[in-house]
Amino acid sequence: MIIITKHMTEENKIPQYKKLYETLRRHIASGVYEEGSLLPSENELCAVHSMTRPTVRHALEALVQDGFIQKKQGKGSIVQKPPQDIGILSISGTSSAIGKQYLRTQIIQKPQIKAWPVPFNFDLTEAEKDFGCIYMERLRFVNEQPVFYDINHIPNINLPRFTSRTFENKSLFDILRTGYQIEIKGGTQKLKAIKATGTVSQLLKIKTGDPVLYMERKLLTNREGFHIYSTIYFNSEKHAIFGNF
Amino acid sequence: MIIITKHMTEENKIPQYKKLYETLRRHIASGVYEEGSLLPSENELCAVHSMTRPTVRHALEALVQDGFIQKKQGKGSIVQKPPQDIGILSISGTSSAIGKQYLRTQIIQKPQIKAWPVPFNFDLTEAEKDFGCIYMERLRFVNEQPVFYDINHIPNINLPRFTSRTFENKSLFDILRTGYQIEIKGGTQKLKAIKATGTVSQLLKIKTGDPVLYMERKLLTNREGFHIYSTIYFNSEKHAIFGNF
């Protein structure tokens, strides 16, 4: 006889502070809490969510770190414009505010399990090598113009049913975080300006030979030895990549 | 009669967790705790510093956020290589380690006081507008190949004799920090791939129309309302821009 305790269910393995983080983050992203407005106070959140204040504060601190709120003593937690979550990249148009642009993601190659490419531009850990990778390609549009073409290799380590998920118009990082508790913790990147050729010029609708921004990124996650490898082509004819550091 | 309580001294205004953070950070930077080694455990730090564990954990969490340690449940807090200077560009060659490459800086336009350009790609503070700017251009070589062409606008606020300094083969940031106590604290940047034309193609020896990486950067400093504005062209034919985030 198997005794099911509360510690054994998958959902209850998620710490309470992370559940609150996700709830609040979702509400901020969906506009329930508008930019510039105050979140409910810590004590209110304690009451509503049946948690104690340190737990609520832990969730709020994570929201601070990720840029969703600013806390001010005596006043409260002020909602900020959420970072445009394109892999810790954001883009700015040359003439219009970013919040007004329509973003869309189209999957060019659905996630499929493959061996790592040889040669591969990145150094892999031994564990990553052993398990192969999940490979996917996306094309992302701003106002129906193709802007990003990214090729992703993700270690095929403990990602149950990843290849059966749908990624159209969804954030890869959101899915990794909410579905697998994998969080991006930083990374390294290389940048070049190159000439658009072949698939790149076709997908991004850039004249062959014109400049395209090329980026290789290795993202660190909260899983040891588990990185996300992306090769990104960016059409900067009308938009620029915008970043903070 | 004024009663001096512990809450009134300046030193005791600093929270305990911040004191511990600074102590540990200093020890990491000075090599007392070597990269890859373990910090004392949380309970040991509690005993040594007469603090409770939540306070110690608060300090350690800040060290995690700033990249000085990694925590691993069951094992301890592992010292990391301290983060590289913020905003510093580094480049990697496609085939050789950067440390072996010969870097050289040539001044194209020595620092001179000018009005801010109109139009200017950046938003200025009122103070910056009032005082005008110091303008300079540099060309930087790797192995005698021109790689960076940067155009800098610096607010002409309280920088005595800046225009009489020499910048050949010197770091602008070092001069600002050591000569004027101005430290870079972060910033924002925009990236594009554009076609090389005119001065850019001549200086960087890129065929007209070929891709060049274009970057606009606004660097925040420890002086409120004082930013450094740079427009940078990067020849990525043989090298890539490398960065951490």
Added chain:
DNA sequence: TTTTATAACTTGTATTTACAAGTTGGCAAT
């Protein structure tokens, strides 16, 4: 000697309690 189990240790999560410091709205005084 090697393998296995476990105690001791480590960090992670959560609750409870208390006080400090900053903000703001309401009310009383001018």
Added chain:
DNA sequence: ATTGCCAACTTGTAAATACAAGTTATAAAA
């Protein structure tokens, strides 16, 4: 109508306690 005070509210800091989950060294068994 305006100003000042203060209570009620907010977030910030800290301590104390308890249990969970992961790591490692040691002791016992094979």
